Amino acid sequence: MTKRTIEIMDTTLRDGEQTSGVSFSVSEKLTIAKLLLEELKVDRIEIASARVSEGELEAVKKVTSWADSENLLDKIEVLTFVDGGKSIDWMIASGSKVQNLLTKGSLNHLTHQLKKTPEQHFADIKATIELAAKNNIKTNVYLEDWSNGMRNSKEYVFEYLDFLTTQKIERVLLPDTLGVLTPVETFKFIAEVKEKYPKLHIDFHGHNDYDLGVANVMEAVKAGTNGLHLTINGMGERAGNAPMASVIAVINDFLEDVKINTNEKALNKVSKLVENFSGFRIPVNKPVVGANVFTQTAGIHADGDNKNNLYFNDLMPERFGRKRKYALGKTSGKANIQKNLQDLGLSLNDEELKKVTQRIIELGDKKEVVSQDDLPYIISDVLDSDTIEKRIVVENYVLGHAKGMKPSTTLQLKVEGIQYEAHAQGDGQFDAFMNALRKLYKTHSKKDLPGLIDYAVRIPPGSHSDALCETIITWKGEKKEFITRGLDSDQTVSAIKATEKMLNII
Structure with a gap:
C-alpha cells in the first residue's frame, strides 16, 4: 500500500505562546525551534506573529539566522496580516521567507470585523501575495473562522477558494478558530473542500474547546487533509490546540494509509523542555507525556504485566523515550514492589517482601507518596526494626x-x-x-x-x-x-x- 505523507506544522512558538501567561525569551524560542526541527523532526514551524514587538523581531532574527545556516529557512513560518505591506516589511527585516497570511474565512467575520465586501477583501489579499512574491516570500493563507464559514456562509468560502486557486500560494490553512467543530462536521467539511479543490494543499488547524481536538484531527486526515497544525502539550489560547503527542500516537497506531516524518521518541524530551520554559504544567494524566500515564498503581496490574504483559497496550513508554513505572502506595501489591526491586537489582524472601509491602501500605494510608528511590530506605528500616x-x-x-x-x-x-x-x-x-x-x-x-x-x-x-x-x-x-x-x-x-x-x- 502506498501511504500518503501528512505534513506536521508545529505552532507552539506562535499559537502556543498565546496561552495565558506564557512568553518565551529569545534564547528559549531558538532552543525550542532547534529541538522541533532537528530532534522531533516536524516538517515546519510557525514561530511568531509579525509586528508584535521588538523582542519578537529579535527572536525571529535569531531563529531565521540559525535556520538559514542549516538550510532550513523554508521550514520557518510567520503569521502576517493584510495591512498594506507592513507585515511584509517586518518579514524582510526578520529574515523570514514564508508568510501565513491571516484572512477572513467566514462572511460573518468579513462583514462585521473588516466591514468589507468579498471583492474588496480579495483585492487586498491579491496585493499582499504579489508584494510577498516580489520579495521572494512564499505565501500560505489562513481562512480565519473557516469552520463557522462552512456552517453559515459556505457560498462565501467556496467563492474565496475559487479566488485562491488563481493565486500563487503554497497552502490553504483551514482553522477551527473557536474549537466548535464535531468530528462528523470536520470530516464532511474537509472532504467537501478536497473534492472541489483536489489540487490545493490543505492544512487543518484544530482547537480543543470541547476536548475534540484529537478526534477532529483524525477525521480531517481521513477526509484527505495534507497537513496538520499542532502544539507541544496542547498549548494555545483558551483550551489550547490539538496536542502534538496524542496526535502523533493516534496517526502512527490507527491511520494505516498515512505516514508522518515526526520522531515520536523525542516527544517526551521536547514536551518537558517546553513545560520548563513556559511554566505551563503538564497534567499528570495527560496522554503520552503526563507523569502518571506509564505508571501502574494497582498491584493486580503489575501481576498481570509479569504474566505475559496482560495490561500493556500499543502505547509502550519506550516509544516516547520513557519507561514504565509501578507505583508504591496503599493499592500496591507484592507484584508492584517486585517490579521496583527488579529495577534496583534487589531481592527479598517472601516474609521480608510481605513486611515491606505492609509498610508501604501504611505509608500510603498516611497519603505519603512513595517512590522507587525510597524503597531501599524502607527495606532497611523494616528489616532493622525486625531485629x-x-x-x-x-x-x-x-x-x-x-x-x-x-x-x-x-x-x-x-x-x-x-x-x-x-x-x-x-x-x-x-x-x-x-x-x-x-x-x-x-x-x-x-x-x-x-x-x-x-x-x-x-x-x-x-x-x-x-x-x-x-x-x-x-x-x-x-x-x-x-x-x-x-x-x-x-x-x-x-x-x-x-x-x-x-x-x-x-
Whole structure:
C-alpha cells in the first residue's frame, strides 16, 4: 500500500505562546525551534506573529539566522496580516521567507470585523501575495473562522477558494478558530473542500474547546487533509490546540494509509523542555507525556504485566523515550514492589517482601507518596526494626516551634505498659525532645542515655520536599558505639523513630 505523507506544522512558538501567561525569551524560542526541527523532526514551524514587538523581531532574527545556516529557512513560518505591506516589511527585516497570511474565512467575520465586501477583501489579499512574491516570500493563507464559514456562509468560502486557486500560494490553512467543530462536521467539511479543490494543499488547524481536538484531527486526515497544525502539550489560547503527542500516537497506531516524518521518541524530551520554559504544567494524566500515564498503581496490574504483559497496550513508554513505572502506595501489591526491586537489582524472601509491602501500605494510608528511590530506605528500616524487641514505645509527643521562642516538646513514653510524661525546651525540636527524654530517664531510671555523637539525614537523590527522609544516628554507649535509623517524611519524626530504636536496644 502506498501511504500518503501528512505534513506536521508545529505552532507552539506562535499559537502556543498565546496561552495565558506564557512568553518565551529569545534564547528559549531558538532552543525550542532547534529541538522541533532537528530532534522531533516536524516538517515546519510557525514561530511568531509579525509586528508584535521588538523582542519578537529579535527572536525571529535569531531563529531565521540559525535556520538559514542549516538550510532550513523554508521550514520557518510567520503569521502576517493584510495591512498594506507592513507585515511584509517586518518579514524582510526578520529574515523570514514564508508568510501565513491571516484572512477572513467566514462572511460573518468579513462583514462585521473588516466591514468589507468579498471583492474588496480579495483585492487586498491579491496585493499582499504579489508584494510577498516580489520579495521572494512564499505565501500560505489562513481562512480565519473557516469552520463557522462552512456552517453559515459556505457560498462565501467556496467563492474565496475559487479566488485562491488563481493565486500563487503554497497552502490553504483551514482553522477551527473557536474549537466548535464535531468530528462528523470536520470530516464532511474537509472532504467537501478536497473534492472541489483536489489540487490545493490543505492544512487543518484544530482547537480543543470541547476536548475534540484529537478526534477532529483524525477525521480531517481521513477526509484527505495534507497537513496538520499542532502544539507541544496542547498549548494555545483558551483550551489550547490539538496536542502534538496524542496526535502523533493516534496517526502512527490507527491511520494505516498515512505516514508522518515526526520522531515520536523525542516527544517526551521536547514536551518537558517546553513545560520548563513556559511554566505551563503538564497534567499528570495527560496522554503520552503526563507523569502518571506509564505508571501502574494497582498491584493486580503489575501481576498481570509479569504474566505475559496482560495490561500493556500499543502505547509502550519506550516509544516516547520513557519507561514504565509501578507505583508504591496503599493499592500496591507484592507484584508492584517486585517490579521496583527488579529495577534496583534487589531481592527479598517472601516474609521480608510481605513486611515491606505492609509498610508501604501504611505509608500510603498516611497519603505519603512513595517512590522507587525510597524503597531501599524502607527495606532497611523494616528489616532493622525486625531485629529489635519493642519494649519501649514513644506513645505521643507535641513539638512546638514559634518565632522568638525556644522550641519545646511534651513527651509521653510507655515502658513495658507504664506511661510516663515530661516537658522540656531545647535549641531545636529534636534537642527539646531529647531533653524531655533525659528528664524522664533521670527521674525514673538508673541508666544513663547514650551520647549522640553523629546525626546524618538522607533523602533519595533527585527527590523533592515530600520525599521520605532517613535519619541515621550514631550513639556512644557504655561499651561501644551503635547506629539506629528512622524513616519518615518529616525529618524530626524520623529522628524520633531512630531514638525509639535506641531506647529498645539499651
